[in-house]
Amino acid sequence: DTAVSQTPKYLVTQMGNDKSIKCEQNLGHDTMYWYKQDSKKFLKIMFSYNNKELIINETVPNRFSPKSPDKAHLNLHINSLELGDSAVYFCASSQPSAGDTQYFGPGTRLTVL
Amino acid sequence: AQKITQTQPGMFVQEKEAVTLDCTYDTSDPSYGLFWYKQPSSGEMIFLIYQGSYDQQNATEGRYSLNFQKARKSANLVISASQLGDSAMYFCAIILTGGGNKLTFGTGTQLKVEL
Numbered sequence: 001d002t003a004v005s006q007t008p009k010y011l012v013t014q015m016g017n018d019k020s021i022k023c024e025q026n027l028g029h030d031t032m033y034w035y036k037q038d039s040k041k042f043l044k045i046m047f048s049y050n051n052k053e054l055i056i057n058e059t060v061p062n063r064f065s066p067k068s069p070d071k072a073h074l075n076l077h078i079n080s081l082e083l084g085d086s087a088v089y090f091c092a093s094s095q096p097s098a099g100d101t102q103y104f105g106p107g108t109r110l111t112v113l
Numbered sequence: 114a115q116k117i118t119q120t121q122p123g124m125f126v127q128e129k130e131a132v133t134l135d136c137t138y139d140t141s142d143p144s145y146g147l148f149w150y151k152q153p154s155s156g157e158m159i160f161l162i163y164q165g166s167y168d169q170q171n172a173t174e175g176r177y178s179l180n181f182q183k184a185r186k187s188a189n190l191v192i193s194a195s196q197l198g199d200s201a202m203y204f205c206a207i208i209l210t211g212g213g214n215k216l217t218f219g220t221g222t223q224l225k226v227e228l
Binding site: 103 | 146148150152156157158159160163202204206208210214215216217218220221
């Protein structure tokens with residue numbers, strides 16, 4: 001009964017490639033997020049979608065494009081990968097009427113070589 | 114803009130003892146929520162406890178309690194009766210009500226529980 005799931009868990013790729021990370025939540029939440037955790041463990045929000053509509057878009061390079069086909073899914077596509085994109089990417093979801101507590105997926109460790 | 118400060122990069126505690134992890138925050142917004150998350154070495158982010166800015170009582174969840182001192186803008190996490198499994202990175206975070214649900218995290222405190 002996984003609440004927030006992400007695939008893949010690990011992603012190793014070459015510079016310049018394009019890759020996608022998928023996220024699904026079965027909590028019935030309206031809002032989903034992408035966070036990036038860098039090598040120093042600092043977590044920063046990238047995007048937020050509420051019911052398929054983009055509501056937060058932090059200063060992220062436009063090589064990163066989120067897509068939400070429905071409110072249970074939020075995917076992250078990254079074009080022209082760079083070394084600095086290596087990080088752990090977390091998906092999360094919340095229901096604003098329930099105190100805004102965000103529940104995180106297991107994370108995807110992206111390594112760009 | 115809101116900010117979270119965690120001044121303890123690392124902490125040690127003996128098993129069965131209590132430990133306090135410090136967190137201070139900065140916001141001019143009167144309505145906000147404070148969270149603590151645990152990140153064990155396996156990497157997942159686990160929600161521990163939540164405190165709303167208008168909550169009159171300190172939040173508690175099992176062995177976790179949040180020492181909320183609004184005037185001092187502090188939201189320290191207290192873990193009672195520490196266990197070896199409590200060894201992890203702990204993050205404090207703030208969310209502004211009506212601020213687009215953006216969680217702003219501190220830099221984390223690495224807690225090590227020793228025998």
